[in-house]
Amino acid sequence: MTAPAAVLDSPLRELSYAEAIRDALAIALAEDERVVLMGEDIGVYGGAFQVSGDLVHRFGEERVIDTPISELGGAGMAVGAALTGLRPIYEFQFSDFATLAMEQIVNQAAKLRFMLGGAVSVPLVMRFPAGSGTGAAAQHSQSLEAWFGHVPGLKVVQAATPYDAKGLLLAALDDPDPVMLFEHKLLYKTKGPVPEGRYTVPIGKAEVCRTGSNVTIVATAIMVHRALEAAEVLAQEGIDAEVIDLRTVRPMDRETVVASVAKTSRLVVAYEGVRTLGIGAEVSASIVESEAFDYLDAPIVRLGGAEAPIPYNPELEKAAVPQVADILSAVRGVVRGTR
């Protein structure tokens, strides 16, 4: 954890990932009248994943706005409001429903500033419960962050811990451009230390969560936890893994990754989105296009989601995304050359 000095003094509490986000939302609502939350069932229901919780009771229906089931219109309204003085934080009920709002996110939010020659900006924060593991099948389990990472004008963030979830959300709010936060659903109930009050975690900075010398594992969201778990097992086997939480998909912190691989000479990338044409390809490109290429002692391995939609059956669902065992065998392979 790299807490700024000021918040290191403030009391640390154990909060869940969902509570940490709510904490950030409450701070945002309390400190800036322009902030409004918008989304489906975020009021009395408290949000599908209980992130907004009691905020409607604390800040009122004028600022915690239940929208109809109208993702395109809702996201577009948030764009228009951001363009003209409000600071909307828009919750998609599931990240999959970004597909219905693609037009406003990709054609409008991402491009308005550029198309208008810098005359405007769109300070919009969008939150997306993402990922598989809940048995909700193909239309409620996707990891679409790489899609949006492909769009200049958008920033794409994935927090792995409660601490980062709060800090990155507040950083997104301070950002003058559209920021999309992908929150892994399986992380909502995980707990971690979270300081009180305001602090930010910089967008565009990866974090080295565990230092090591034999191999670098670059991971996102829930894969960070799986990579750390794998690293403990590998340590018993004499393999010293460095684990990097990418934290931001776009703009990507290539420097941290390159510096690590220059040291370890081996790279495994673990992410939940479909393996092909995704985050792994981009991280790998950072290496092969850099001086770290010369240090590589083994082929890079990308561990990503299967080339299939997420299935319903729990065993199939697990098989569709990298698990700790997959990370273990990939790392053993690159380190011992026994893939």
Next chain:
Amino acid sequence: MSISSETERCGAQAPAPGRKGSGGSARPASRRAGKTSAGNEPFAVRHYSPEVLREALRKMLLIRRFEEGAEDSYMRGLIHGTMHLSIGQEASAVGACLELTDQDKITSTHRGHGHCIAKGADVGRMFAEFFGKESGYCRGRGGSMHIADVDKGNLGANGIVGGGIPIAVGAALSAKRLKTGTVVTSFFGDGAVNEGSFHESLNMAAIWKLPVIFICENNHYGMSTSVERSTAVRQVSDRAAAYSMPGVTVDGNDLSAVAEACHGAIERARAGEGPSLIESVTYRWRGHSKSDRNRYRSKDEIDAWIARDPIRRFAGLLSEHGILSEEGFARMETEVAEQIAAAIAFAKESPDPDTAALTRDVYTTQTESVG
């Protein structure tokens, strides 16, 4: 469950049952008067044979017991994920499917168990799907939210609110171009009418006079958001006027009323006169999904609707008209219970899918490592 005392009508308290929409005349009078021409007999009694009516009741009961069984299996950890129960809405599903053939298509929703059974699905294969088994309708890939039975014309439930509506319009285009003489019924909730897909679909169906019946099952809430808070029109059927099609609001807990409205709409569609919008006003007794805490509605409201049980009501109607005896109903209850028990046993015994087949059916022609 007893049928003796259950003949009350829910008209008085139910919001908007039986009110006609402003869009036109969606209820052309029945062409057949039926056995008796007594004017105040319900449409269903006039129009359908006792066998058809008893079968309709059996299907409603089957839906109810199926969903209770699914809920119980979920509690026991046999089913993972979530599910959306339609308990309380059975008359709407069965009434709407009553006149559909296996060739007619439906598109359904996340709350689609009732539609699936109403269209003729085998409850064993449905349970098998919920249990994630290879013998399930989707071979364990879809689960509750994607339940489908293509052989019986059910093109599938849907995880996306409003996702099925344009697909229904496309199926109706096929029916028209291929001259199959079939119709398509598209089910969706009150929440779906605020998605663009609803509006785009109704317009296209209307301009090309496609044989589709749009059924909005208005159960008063889209998750926690009431229709009053989400929808500008007083009743959903008012929206039909914007697309120049007949719109009508019916009491969705009255099987006869639903069947009557659908009968007219189906005849209109088969005659090439185009689509209709039917708003079927009903209520879900259970929460939106398994994680709902019901914070947005009162227990009194729920209880008032439970008192308007569509099954007891229809059973009462059949008893009143001498179509079903007390013993007949009891026998039906027993048979349905046995059917559900056998279905669950079949599902439990069925094999799990092979995890090696993870990428099967991503494409029609199996392509090795498309990645």
